[in-house]
Amino acid sequence: MRILYLIHQFFPEYPTGTERFTLDLATAMQRAGHCVRVLAWSAGKFPFSREEHGVLLRDYSYQGVAVTAFRPKQERPHFDFHMENDAGLSRLAQDMLPDRYDFIHVSHLMRTAPFVLSAIENRISYLVTLTDYYALCYHATLRNLRHELCAGPKAGKACAKDCRLPWMPDGYLTRRISSAGMILSKAARITTPSRYLAQTVRGEFPDLEIEVIRYGISMGGSQRQRKRYSKKSPITFAYLGALIPAKGVHVLIKAFRKLRDPKCRLKIYGIAELRDYFLDLLGLAHGDCRIAFCGPYESRPQLYRILDSVDATCVPSIWPDNYPLVIMEAQARSVPVIGSRIGAIPEAIEDGVNGFLCKPDDPQALYQVMNRIVDNPQLLSAVKRAIPAIRTVEEEAVEFESLYYDMLKKSPIPAKEAVL
Incomplete structure (x- = not known):
């Protein structure tokens, strides 16, 4: 054809x-x-x-x-x-x-x-x-x-x-x-x-x-992350996607800054499509050395290397997102996802089973989920085991x-x- x-x-x-x-x-x-x-x-x-x-x-x-x-x-x-x-x-x-x-x-x-x-x-x-x-x-x-x-x-x-x-x-x-x-x-x-x-x-x-x-998902030899967690494991959260308001990156930064644990980290990957919004994000993150803006990624091998370095990914959309591909990419690597309960995101995540859901556009609700993970990292071990095989x-x-x-x-x- x-x-x-x-x-x-x-x-x-x-x-x-x-x-x-x-x-x-x-x-x-x-x-x-x-x-x-x-x-x-x-x-x-x-x-x-x-x-x-x-x-x-x-x-x-x-x-x-x-x-x-x-x-x-x-x-x-x-x-x-x-x-x-x-x-x-x-x-x-x-x-x-x-x-x-x-x-x-x-x-x-x-x-x-x-x-x-x-x-x-x-x-x-x-x-x-x-x-x-x-x-x-x-x-x-x-x-x-x-x-x-x-x-x-x-x-x-x-x-x-x-x-x-x-x-x-x-x-x-x-x-x-x-x-x-x-x-x-x-x-x-x-x-x-x-x-x-x-x-x-x-x-x-x-x-x-x-x-x-x-x-x-194009697996490309991808293997599931086999990391296991103890009570004291430090947690690194990640955002991977476009840096635009609808994706709720500002909500994520506000939620993360409420966390008191000095060992937790937030890595933000993506293209800064809107200069003013990106400057707003920099302002929200200013003074918190735990937050890093890491630039865009292009290839799946690069994405999988990023996923291997983090413990949970965040999809904090404030619009009715349509089954974000990054959820499946994270799940393919056995990395739990925290997503907004909006649009098609709940079609990919069962709250507390293979990931976590929270109210959209609500920094406090997202903080509560993130804080549960920081306080009890072993939650991630159970969730990782429940992530099903991903469609290729x-x-x-x-x-x-x-x-x-x-x-x-x-x-x-x-x-x-x-x-x-």
Whole structure:
């Protein structure tokens, strides 16, 4: 099969969850003998090599997977928000898509809608995997401008009431939801890794059929951490992910600073995407030498080395997070996770059995869980034993491959010889 993976951003510029899901799946499909390419927007941190239809392009390989990075030379204002066509990208899509691919797997709709709309026009089948709420919410987090959790767009009416920005013309947000609904309704298949996200999207678009396919992890020879704990074991907590408000890193720092044990540590790994927020985090941590900002990580071997050096990971999200991949990565290494009781996180963690849950956006609640562990590190030994075997990316790929073949059988037109 000839598969195009379409995503809003990719390695090496962006090494977060949706990007890792796409890389792992593309790699697995390539190993299975399929021809794959990733098409991704780029921030331009690396030089582009050519231009077509007013779109800057760069071809490269990442861990053996072929990638084409794109960025409009004259990018429209607020490009990240739009779910509509773009003249240059539409012309590029008309050149790139017809006859080259059997189908498209859309890993994210941000910045990629013009390619999906071109696929619809050219009757090219596509599958959409929803990894967050972008189809419903331009924030992708279901939190409004007052930082309150949102019950859904209500055909764009709730968006217009609570999330309209000054530059948005009348009807913009209702048109955006309508466009998202049309794109999803024309997809050959829709998948998501969590029941929670499937239910949330169906709350807005009740006629959609959404299949839950859990993430798989590329184990890469990973072995479970076998550390055992005594009453006096020092504890190192870690955060691994994007340093953005929705992930609740500020909540974690506030909770950790309540701990009185001088031997405990907090290591924070991730990309500082928002300068002002990162400065706020530095301010919250100032004066506590137990807290270390360790920068980003990129590869799974590097991630597993980090996990081997810590005792528990924290996922303190304050938005309804959709089955964070880092939970499975930690569990694959037998590292217990402390997560917020919100979104799909409880689908991966059974409180007090294979991990810990606490109230979201509540430093005191998170502190109480962390303090229990610091006071009784032996709790971790019991939790580690209860962490089940983790699903592999090969198992995940088998499910997707089955969907792909089913899509080919129902494809409206056969693809011709591909040029990848």
